Amino acid sequence: MKEKQGTLEFKNIVMEFPGVRALDDISFQVHGGEVVAMVGENGAGKSTLLKILNGDYIPTSGQYLIDGSECHFSSPHEAIRAGVSIIYQERQIIPYLSVAENIFMEDTPANSLGLVDFKKLHEDAASIINEFKLPIRPEDKVKDLSVAYQQMVEIMKSYRRHPKIIAFDEPTASLSDTEIETLFEIIMKLKKEGMIILYVSHRMKEIFQITDRLIVMKDGKYVDTLTTKDTVESEIIGLMVGRDLGDIFDSLDRNKEIGRTILKVDNVSNEYVKNVSFEVHEGEILGFAGLVGAGRTEIMRSVFGADPVLEGAVWMEGEKLVCRTPADAIKKGIALCPEDRKDQGIVPYRSIEENISISILSKLSRFGFLNRRREAEIAENGIREFNVKTPDRFKKIGELSGGNQQKVILARWLAASPKVLILDEPTKGIDVGAKQEIYQMACNLAKRGMAVILISSELPEVLGLSDRIVVMCQGHIAGELSGEEATDEKVLTLAMKDMLGGSGNESAAMQ
Template sequence: MQSDISPQPPLLEVSNICKQFGSVVALDKVSFDIRAGEVHALVGENGAGKSTLLAIMNGLQRPDRGEMRLDGTALALDGPAAARGHGVVLVHQELALCPNMTVAENIFLGNEPRSRLGNIDTAQMEERARQLLSAMHVAIDCRAQVSSLGLSQQQLVEICKALASKPRVLILDEPTASLTSEHVDTLLAMLDRLRSAGLGIVYVSHRLEEVLRVADRITVLRDGKSVAHFGAHGTTPEQLVQAMVGRELGERFAPRRANAPGALLLEVDGLGAKGRFSDVSLDLREGEIVGIAGLLGCERESVIRALFGLQRVDKGEIRIGGVMRRLTTPRRAIACGLAYLPADRKAEGLVPAMSVHDNLALTTLRRITRAGLVSRRRRDLLSRGLIERLAIKARDPNRGVVNLSGGNQQKVVLGKWLARDARLFVVEEPTRGVDVGGKPQIWEALQSVTDEGKGILLVSSELPELMALCDRIVVMSRGRVTGHFARADFDAEAIAHCAVSAVNAI
């Protein structure tokens, strides 16, 4: 529910910001402001200029022209520390946690409470961390190592870390991209409380229904310009989409082109990993997309990582093409024809500093290597074919893949496995951080994979996405399978009921 914003001076103003990288104009006279006690959303397709604008607001980049003002005073930032010192804190979409430190240590990193002797007061730090986590209504042990947490839990820790510095302006970049619906509700309720306490919140998200639910005002960026401003009340997702892309989009999800199921590609029977999941059974046929649904903590991510040799199992069988396999390492999984598209594509799916050409060729180095050296001609021939096939938008494929939008990065991850001719694709959160214009391209790419007789095991936190793309859905709760649904029986309420079903502890 949006609050009524009374006319008052802006807390933070961004005025006529311009930024250019070489011949590319990233921002062209962008202006908007944020008031105390409101949520101002920024929306736009990938490449619209949102990331550059956030980098300037956080001191990571300096504008070529224009200025920012805090409480009416010009604000010049020479880095994130300066921004934080003025009470402007950015929570990045990409996590910046120390995996080998505890949750409490991460939350107060660089801001640790001290005893009278100057030592870190661990007891006070952990107590304050517990209070923050409690306010988020999330049961995370503040003494747990971050490396032991799932991606969704790590995102919540990242947000608590920002709140620990008591910001005046909180900038959230895709904060719910890796959260399940239950924790989206928790986060949005927290934002209501922070807004009531007078915090100014800049909210960046591709989830337009979510934006309309939480925002007071919305600014739309397109091609580096602020092209529209909306009050959230009475605005529709269709209006936002049209402003974002400059055209109307058709149906949100294209109808699934059903394929006649072929031979069994994958059979999982009674798979278990002590302390994580137990008695998981499912199968996948050629030409199918089978989804795995469930809430945060259901351990579906552990199951698919086990299939790719990233999680040890102690029970059950895995058969690929009817042959029992022990997938103890990713190398063995790849040799058996498996491909893995992880949720955190930048950390696990790509080498960001390497070029688009090199990332697309990563799985086929032996094919393009002669006398121990990679043949650039063979590499470029391979990658250009994939760029054309997947409609990857890359101005210069020789530049780092980090320069691509989220949707195009995801296509690169998919492309490197298509280059190897994998048969069984394990795909986790395929449209995480992808804009509304890019999502249909990802969905169509996945459809094309099954049209070739390959199979996809798909994990997504968005139930509508699963129901639109999948032929069957397996539901998990607390480490066990609690439901199987054929496409004709898809029902959101029934699937959600299975996702919260009580099961015996592992």
């Protein structure tokens, strides 16, 4: 590894918003040639600090220096010119442009006539795509890619600028293990080149795999700096949350009364999945496991009426359902918390109250007039029951942390009283403390008799929460396991058996 090059230093950074001190006297250094994680619960101030570095926010007081020179970025464009590149959890891409056009958005190559040189554009983009080992083409429209590949386009767009500083904010939330491995190879390459690398993630396995040091933050304050190889997960979590969580799953208050069949999916096929059959019972948490692209989200979109059912049928309490739209599904008692919370789950510029009541406006209205008092009562009940951290119900949901946004979505569906609740990646981008709350909320809903379907790419989550586990592979169901018999190895074997010929060595292949 090359000698460390350059330094990023934060000195006594304070960031205040009306009524809130988001950052309080933050000071630390990051050197070139090392990967430093910023860890802390949602609301700890990690993203706020990145937005200061990116020129989105101007700090109330304090300094940030690059290579000893004080910086005053007033826009992201200024930060980019200074060699700063931030990859946010929310994608910064234009879906209707091609992969190549997104990668080279700021400086598209032109010919002698001043027109876009598409040949060079596609050649340059293909070179980067090949380096990332991705099965996509420069001319592919980003909107046609999976969420995982859209995220990789965002990473390639930043990577090709050759920045001095690159910060990753939950970059692997939508990536498969293979894609994560590719990303880590790129990060290690950048590290060897002496780049300053900040890495924000809630996934402890990644932090121990990729980082050299950890900066721990809590409630907008700097807590400690740890050397990764000299610490353990329990120490990090203790500093992050200020309490011992113990074994999260063992401490949950679970439902023990699983009742009759509520939802039955019978040989359903759509554009992405083939002959999928399963059922879920009253009070049960049914987990869905599988690799990215296995078809878990796709089958649930058809159940929810977002995508058409081409063959087969969906039954609710013995009645055949025909849900052509999500509104039809909601009326029949099916609710979905989508994987892409920001784009599909919330209305970011509307209040918490409006985001909770949006699913039941017809019930709150009479003769075209909305019952504001009842709307307020339902919002206050949801905020209280799901422990949403907010000064009031009027706060815009887009200003909340990811964990609190997810709680508001759960409060929305509780108000709608569904019979079936589908949770698609419910803890994606959520800190360990908020995860525990979400897990217990799922158990509480099951105890009320709701049938809960859980889709998660985090295997410990599926194993720890589910009463039964359905494993999907390449668009069909590969097998089913009871909660008692399910293990990492058994789930991974089913998830990969068709891809590896059912040899029995699938678990080893995942390592």
